Amino acid sequence: xxxxxxxxxxxxxYRNKPVLRDITFKxxxxxxxxxxxxxxxxxxxxxxxxxxILTPQEGDVSVAGRMVAGLPRQEIxxxxxxxxxQMNLVFSFTALQMVVMGxxxxxxxxxxxxxxxxxxxxxxxxxxxxxxxxxxxxxxxSGGERQLVLLARALFQDTSILLLDEPTSHxxxxxxxxxxxxxxxxxxxxxxxxxxxxxxxxxxxxYCSHLVxxxxxxxxxxxxRQKVFERxxxxxxxxxxxxxxxxxxxxxxxxxxxxxVAP
Amino acid sequence: MKNHRITxxxxxxxxxxxxxxxxxxxxxxxxxxxxxxxxxTTCCGNEAEPxxxxxxxxxxxxxxxxxxxxxxxxxxxxxxxAVFQSLFRNPLVSPAILGVTSxxxxxxxxxxxxxxxxxxxxEGSAFLFGLLAVTLAxxxxxxxxxxxxxxxxxxxxxxxxxxxxxxxxKYKADPYQQLPAMVFWTMGSxxxxxxxxxxxxxxxxxxGLAAIYLFRWWLNPIALGDEDAMTLGIDVxxxxxxxILIGTLIVAxxxxxxxxxxxxxxxxxxxxxxxxxxxxxxxxxxxxxLGGLFMLVMDTLARTISGGEIPVxxxxxxxxxxFFAYLLVTQEKRGEWQN
Numbered sequence: 001x002x003x004x005x006x007x008x009x010x011x012x013x014y015r016n017k018p019v020l021r022d023i024t025f026k027x028x029x030x031x032x033x034x035x036x037x038x039x040x041x042x043x044x045x046x047x048x049x050x051x052x053i054l055t056p057q058e059g060d061v062s063v064a065g066r067m068v069a070g071l072p073r074q075e076i077x078x079x080x081x082x083x084x085x086q087m088n089l090v091f092s093f094t095a096l097q098m099v100v101m102g103x104x105x106x107x108x109x110x111x112x113x114x115x116x117x118x119x120x121x122x123x124x125x126x127x128x129x130x131x132x133x134x135x136x137x138x139x140x141x142s143g144g145e146r147q148l149v150l151l152a153r154a155l156f157q158d159t160s161i162l163l164l165d166e167p168t169s170h171x172x173x174x175x176x177x178x179x180x181x182x183x184x185x186x187x188x189x190x191x192x193x194x195x196x197x198x199x200x201x202x203x204x205x206x207y208c209s210h211l212v213x214x215x216x217x218x219x220x221x222x223x224x225r226q227k228v229f230e231r232x233x234x235x236x237x238x239x240x241x242x243x244x245x246x247x248x249x250x251x252x253x254x255x256x257x258x259x260x261v262a263p
Numbered sequence: 264m265k266n267h268r269i270t271x272x273x274x275x276x277x278x279x280x281x282x283x284x285x286x287x288x289x290x291x292x293x294x295x296x297x298x299x300x301x302x303x304t305t306c307c308g309n310e311a312e313p314x315x316x317x318x319x320x321x322x323x324x325x326x327x328x329x330x331x332x333x334x335x336x337x338x339x340x341x342x343x344x345a346v347f348q349s350l351f352r353n354p355l356v357s358p359a360i361l362g363v364t365s366x367x368x369x370x371x372x373x374x375x376x377x378x379x380x381x382x383x384x385x386e387g388s389a390f391l392f393g394l395l396a397v398t399l400a401x402x403x404x405x406x407x408x409x410x411x412x413x414x415x416x417x418x419x420x421x422x423x424x425x426x427x428x429x430x431x432x433k434y435k436a437d438p439y440q441q442l443p444a445m446v447f448w449t450m451g452s453x454x455x456x457x458x459x460x461x462x463x464x465x466x467x468x469x470x471g472l473a474a475i476y477l478f479r480w481w482l483n484p485i486a487l488g489d490e491d492a493m494t495l496g497i498d499v500x501x502x503x504x505x506x507i508l509i510g511t512l513i514v515a516x517x518x519x520x521x522x523x524x525x526x527x528x529x530x531x532x533x534x535x536x537x538x539x540x541x542x543x544x545x546x547x548x549x550x551x552x553l554g555g556l557f558m559l560v561m562d563t564l565a566r567t568i569s570g571g572e573i574p575v576x577x578x579x580x581x582x583x584x585x586f587f588a589y590l591l592v593t594q595e596k597r598g599e600w601q602n
Contacts, residue, residue: 072498073493073499077495077496082491090352091348091536093542097542101483102495104495105495105496107480109478110478
């Protein structure tokens with residue numbers, strides 16, 4: 001059984017407002033899965049259901065063969081790590097202190113992180129090429145640097161599943177690709193199951209092996225990138241006319257259909 | 264904590280120096296030499312020499328318990344402030360602003376009103392009403408948007424409610440039998456601290472501080488936000504109850520001992536953050552030491568700078584308010600507090 005994450009018939013709603021309905025998909029080890037969909041399609045909510053922050057009213061999420069519902073937070077944190085959306089701290093921690101917190105789920109209740117943990121956290125930053133940021137206050141870092149620090153923290157959590165909530169949303173052009181390069185490499189190298197929500201379908205088209213497309217809280221289509229990254233599906237999901245073109249240098253790209261200019 | 268070894272050594276030396284000065288100063292002057300003699304002879308189980316008898320009495324039954332009380336209460340209020348600030352991710356929060364202090368004052372006053380003068384009744388009532396106040400403030404804040412501002416505003420509302428309660432009880436109280444004790448709670452002073460009271464507070468405050476000290480590192484992930492802490496593996500609701508209970512307990516014990524002393528729980532944690540940073544590993548012990556030092560210095564000033572005795576709460580406010588104003592003005596430059 002190579003799937004690490006399996007979602008079956010998941011439905012979730014706030015009070016009387018349904019957000020997600022009957023979602024089913026699987027993510028395999030070593031695969032980078034992109035969650036796509038327009039605003040308010042339920043991407044972030046789905047991610048929270050996967051992590052057990054929200055409890056679905058129907059259906060199950062299981063990771064590494066265990067049901068997420070009812071697992072203690074510490075157990076969940078040993079199975080999956082989350083890279084949150086852009087965050088700003090009220091009280092200033094250094095980048096290193098942030099990464100060390102990735103160890104929380106592995107510490108005994110009365111234990112503090114040891115010098116060894118701190119060294120390991122420094123290595124985690126080093127691995128992503130941002131070792132020099134270790135002693136800088138997190139709030140003084142740029143958006144791209146923060147995202148790399150949070151990614152280092154998630155990797156330091158040492159889980160087999162990685163969830164990223166719009167990791168590129170506040171980043172400039174170059175940094176979007178920098179982050180996704182790192183995520184993609186690590187997923188492959190460590191054999192993780194990585195799930196990432198993305199706004200830009202071209203980022204998904206470039207990096208993700210598997211795509212899950214949401215629309216109005218329902219699973220519109222899912223499957224390998226080759227199968228589902230095509231004009232009709234993308235038009236239906238985003239509700240707009242698009243062109244998908246194969247480029248000479250890599251995967252297909254999607255762009256809006258040309259604007260019809262009045263004569 | 265390792266990086267701050269020298270800082271810790273300095274603050275401990277300062278604390279001991281202040282204890283020495285606090286024992287010497289006062290309307291009744293006792294020299295360092297005399298203090299040493301008295302301590303040594305008493306500890307050897309002997310009576311002090313006749314010429315030092317008065318000094319011995321002043322030292323043992325007035326100054327020692329008072330110094331102990333000031334350090335303890337300063338540490339308790341400051342640590343509770345630091346814990347509440349991190350717990351609610353809000354730099355404006357303190358035991359006073361969340362309503363704990365006014366709730367506890369109301370509880371203590373209520374116990375006095377019903378002539379329940381037993382220490383247990385006063386402390387228990389202070390604890391229960393302190394807990395009620397912080398729960399109310401938190402719930403109102405959560406229902407009105409759960410933002411920094413709404414939490415502070417709901418704390419102001421709850422404080423106002425309990426302060427009104429205290430005023431009502433004062434109005435209704437017997438002006439000769441009950442009122443003086445009640446006024447004492449609202450002013451805040453270490454003036455009448457005796458051994459029995461100090462030790463009883465110590466039995467609550469020291470274990471409370473120790474519990475927070477043992478679990479201090481978990482405040483780091485909690486200070487990042489509930490959801491983030493949960494993804495890192497923390498059972499946030501359970502942890503929050505633990506810290507609120509202990510924080511309220513030590514504040515209630517402080518209020519029962521010396522009444523309502525403001526500003527300490529708000530500004531000392533911020534001073535500590537500036538000196539040792541936000542990592543609770545160092546922040547919690549340093550806040551305790553700095554809070555103890557701060558309160559001891561304030562109390563010593565309160566009883567020595569004028570002929571009479573100034574309520575110490577006036578001094579803490581005189582120093583605390585401008586310092587907090589400075590923090591507010593420089594928040595952007597320090598890269599903190601924005602949310």
